[in-house]
Amino acid sequence: xxxxxxxxxxxxxxxxxxxxxxxxxxxxxxxxxxxxxxxxxxxxxxxxxxxxxxxxxxxxxxxxxxxxxxxxxxxxxxxxxxxxxxxxxxxxxxxxxxxxxxxxxxxxxxxxxxxxxxxxxxxxxxxxxxxxxxxxxxxxxxxxxxxxxxxxxxxxxxxxxxxxxxxxxxxxxxxxxxxxxxxxxx
Amino acid sequence: xxxxxxxxxxxxxxxxxxxxxxxxxxxxxxxxxxxxxxxxxxxxxxxxxxxxxxxxxxxxxxxxxxxxxxxxxxxxxxxxxxxxxxxxxxxxxxxxxxxxxxxxxxxxxxxxxxxxxxxxxxxxxxxxxxxxxxxxxxxxxxxxxxxxxxxxxxxxxxxxxxxxxxxxxxxxxxxxxxxxxxxxxxxxxxxxxxxxxxxxxxxxxxxxxxxxxxxxxxxxxxxxxxxxxxxxxxxxxxxxxxxxxxxxxxxxxxxxxxxxxxxxxxxxxxxxxxxxxxxxxxxxxxxxxxxxxxxxxxxxxxxxxxxxxxxxxxxxxxxxxxxxxxxxxxxxxxxxxxxxxxxxxxxxxxxxxxxxxxxxxxxxxxxxxxxxxxxxxxxxxxxxxxxxxxxxxxxxxxxxxxxxxxxxxxxxxxxxxxxxxxxxxxxxxxxxxxxxxxxxxxxxxxxxxxxxxxxxxxxxxxxxxxxxxxxxxxxxxxxxxxxxxxxxxxxxxxxxxxxxxxxxxxxxxxxxxxxxxxxxxxxxxxxxxxxxxxxxxxxxxxxxxxxxxxxxxxxxxxxxxxxxxxxxxxx
Numbered sequence: 073x074x075x076x077x078x079x080x081x082x083x084x085x086x087x088x089x090x091x092x093x094x095x096x097x098x099x100x101x102x103x104x105x106x107x108x109x110x111x112x113x114x115x116x117x118x119x120x121x122x123x124x125x126x127x128x129x130x131x132x133x134x135x136x137x138x139x140x141x142x143x144x145x146x147x148x149x150x151x152x153x154x155x156x157x158x159x160x161x162x163x164x165x166x167x168x169x170x171x172x173x174x175x176x177x178x179x180x181x182x183x184x185x186x187x188x189x190x191x192x193x194x195x196x197x198x199x200x201x202x203x204x205x206x207x208x209x210x211x212x213x214x215x216x217x218x219x220x221x222x223x224x225x226x227x228x229x230x231x232x233x234x235x236x237x238x239x240x241x242x243x244x245x246x247x248x249x250x251x252x253x254x255x256x257x258x
Numbered sequence: 259x260x261x262x263x264x265x266x267x268x269x270x271x272x273x274x275x276x277x278x279x280x281x282x283x284x285x286x287x288x289x290x291x292x293x294x295x296x297x298x299x300x301x302x303x304x305x306x307x308x309x310x311x312x313x314x315x316x317x318x319x320x321x322x323x324x325x326x327x328x329x330x331x332x333x334x335x336x337x338x339x340x341x342x343x344x345x346x347x348x349x350x351x352x353x354x355x356x357x358x359x360x361x362x363x364x365x366x367x368x369x370x371x372x373x374x375x376x377x378x379x380x381x382x383x384x385x386x387x388x389x390x391x392x393x394x395x396x397x398x399x400x401x402x403x404x405x406x407x408x409x410x411x412x413x414x415x416x417x418x419x420x421x422x423x424x425x426x427x428x429x430x431x432x433x434x435x436x437x438x439x440x441x442x443x444x445x446x447x448x449x450x451x452x453x454x455x456x457x458x459x460x461x462x463x464x465x466x467x468x469x470x471x472x473x474x475x476x477x478x479x480x481x482x483x484x485x486x487x488x489x490x491x492x493x494x495x496x497x498x499x500x501x502x503x504x505x506x507x508x509x510x511x512x513x514x515x516x517x518x519x520x521x522x523x524x525x526x527x528x529x530x531x532x533x534x535x536x537x538x539x540x541x542x543x544x545x546x547x548x549x550x551x552x553x554x555x556x557x558x559x560x561x562x563x564x565x566x567x568x569x570x571x572x573x574x575x576x577x578x579x580x581x582x583x584x585x586x587x588x589x590x591x592x593x594x595x596x597x598x599x600x601x602x603x604x605x606x607x608x609x610x611x612x613x614x615x616x617x618x619x620x621x622x623x624x625x626x627x628x629x630x631x632x633x634x635x636x637x638x639x640x641x642x643x644x645x646x647x648x649x650x651x652x653x654x655x656x657x658x659x660x661x662x663x664x665x666x667x668x669x670x671x672x673x674x675x676x677x678x679x680x681x682x683x684x685x686x687x688x689x690x691x692x693x694x695x696x697x698x699x700x701x702x703x704x705x706x707x708x709x710x711x712x713x714x715x716x717x718x719x720x721x722x723x724x725x726x727x728x729x730x731x732x733x734x735x736x737x738x739x740x741x742x743x744x745x746x747x748x749x750x751x752x753x754x755x756x757x758x759x760x761x762x763x764x765x766x767x768x769x770x771x772x773x774x775x776x777x778x779x780x781x782x783x784x785x786x787x788x789x790x791x792x793x794x795x796x797x798x799x800x801x802x803x804x805x806x807x808x809x810x811x812x813x814x815x816x817x818x819x820x821x822x823x824x825x826x827x828x829x
Contacts, residue, residue, distance in 0.1 A: 086306050151506050
């Protein structure tokens with residue numbers, strides 16, 4: 073063991089400089105050249121900056137709601153509920169969210185509520201909805217804002233991002249961008 | 259075809275297609291032949307060896323390989339312990355996060371040294387930028403390099419009778435430091451840079467700035483944890499480490515911002531383990547043998563991955579009963595941009611390979627999906643982590659050679675060397691150690707929690723609670739690092755007991771195969787004859803698969819019956 077100790081110490085120091093230090097510095101430098109400058113993607117509206125890839129709490133009736141979050145939408149933490157699929161607590165929480173939704177959206181059939189709208193995301197910061205989960209909220213928002221539901225349908229369509237290259241993965245709607253566009257309608 | 263399924267199929271095929279040339283390249287690197295990055299990395303490596311006083315040309319015996327490997331790992335452990343416990347006052351801590359307690363630092367240091375990355379802390383508040391980069395990211399590079407270096411020695415040990423110099427393989431097993439450094443400079447670093455830049459371009463942060471504080475559109479004030487994320491996420495996958503920068507790992511929208519990055523990260527975690535299989539074939543000039551290994555691994559992988567995709571896409575029957583539309587699948591713990599199919603596939607990719615990163619919360623997957631995740635780690639032989647995957651599989655090959663030798667009444671031989679009692683004993687010990695660690699840990703924890711329910715570890719009642727504990731030890735023994743994260747695991751019991759399992763589950767399965775390979779390399783070469791049992795056929799592949807399946811079934815069926823199977827039938 074002893075003949076290997078000194079080479080091990082020196083090699084460790086060199087690896088720290090090279091793989092931790094230089095690698096990270098190089099990437100910090102490259103990051104400055106990218107569109108976001110190394111920060112996460114943001115959008116600025118009326119002088120206020122929002123992170124487009126992070127969910128925000130939307131609980132007001134005149135906004136599209138985000139998916140439920142186990143961490144209160146605060147991006148200083150992240151995580152899911154970690155409730156197992158048969159856990160009674162999970163089913164009670166989902167039931168409560170369904171009930172709340174139906175109180176605010178009385179015209180919607182229970183079977184039309186997409187499950188992602190009443191289940192907590194993995195990160196607690198999921199910024200997206202499926203197009204169906206956005207559409208199911210249109211009647212409520214149109215009523216609150218006195219807008220034509222058809223205009224909102226168009227808005228959702230315009231903010232629906234299809235699969236990657238049209239081929240891979242699900243279609244999504246970014247809730248923050250949708251709500252910003254909604255505010256801009258007036 | 260469904261776009262979610264098409265995404266998976268395309269990704270998997272792209273990985274296999276690219277793994278073949280990468281395997282050829284890796285074989286050339288270890289053989290010391292001319293390769294692509296010689297002009298760039300050659301001088302760097304020579305500089306490293308000159309300063310460190312290492313003669314990288316000197317051939318080591320298998321015992322020297324082990325001594326060098328274990329010594330440098332000990333140095334890394336001590337360094338990581340120091341950094342993690344003192345991170346509170348060390349530099350580059352813009353968020354003012356505190357140092358780790360001794361038991362948490364012990365667990366974390368070991369967990370990253372052994373390439374597991376079990377995390378009993380959350381990166382946002384539990385680690386500083388300095389720790390993330392100079393302890394954790396550092397260990398993600400070097401622990402992967404260690405696994406690959408160990409595999410490279412086994413490659414060399416299994417080579418043919420003699421090279422041009424006429425020496426036996428035992429005298430030309432290469433140099434640990436040479437294998438180790440080249441694994442990183444020639445494979446892991448260039449690929450990590452590529453992946454990190456692609457992540458950067460797709461929204462993953464890489465910044466020295468601390469937390470941001472913003473007001474949301476509705477007027478809440480929230481904070482946003484940032485940092486040097488992109489570089490971390492790249493090596494986390496390429497080195498099959500799996501430890502997330504953020505607590506939610508690759509479910510986090512900054513760690514995995516889009517479906518594209520999800521495909522990229524899945525590719526990154528599968529490419530090197532697959533390439534190592536082909537590298538073995540190229541190195542030994544036995545491509546059929548490599549395809550046999552790849553075939554067995556792929557059958558095992560798909561047998562677990564496809565059911566998980568189906569189960570997760572189908573949704574949770576208990577939520578169906580509440581009357582809502584589950585067209586998107588079982589979405590509790592999942593992200594909309596990734597979808598149920600990619601989450602189901604990832605849940606098995608990350609557990610067969612010892613990555614352990616997650617893009618959805620495994621605790622909330624269907625009971626039988628959870629069982630497959632457990633089985634992927636319990637078998638621990640399909641693809642596997644960088645380097646060590648092939649070592650684990652090698653042990654099963656030894657057992658299969660021995661068993662089939664007994665069945666047909668021939669002397670067990672592997673690649674021209676007799677497999678005798680000593681090698682088989684080592685293989686049996688390594689194989690049985692895995693269930694011993696998992697079942698002992700789970701049994702002790704289950705005993706403790708039933709005696710003292712107020713310990714309050716479990717986030718779920720009934721069989722699922724047992725699964726949480728079983729998963730934690732399985733993940734530790736397999737050096738995987740994923741978790742049923744509902745488990746309240748940042749306690750001295752979990753920190754210390756899993757750290758012990760991690761150590762044994764890492765180093766004995768490296769020592770064992772290296773010893774077997776070293777012993778085999780010292781034996782006279784017996785050219786293949788009519789009486790030789792061929793090991794590069796589909797028939798032999800079936801035997802290997804049978805050995806893996808039987809060992810897993812006999813060891814783990816009772817435990818699985820108490821956990822996921824009971825949960826599946828009890829609803």
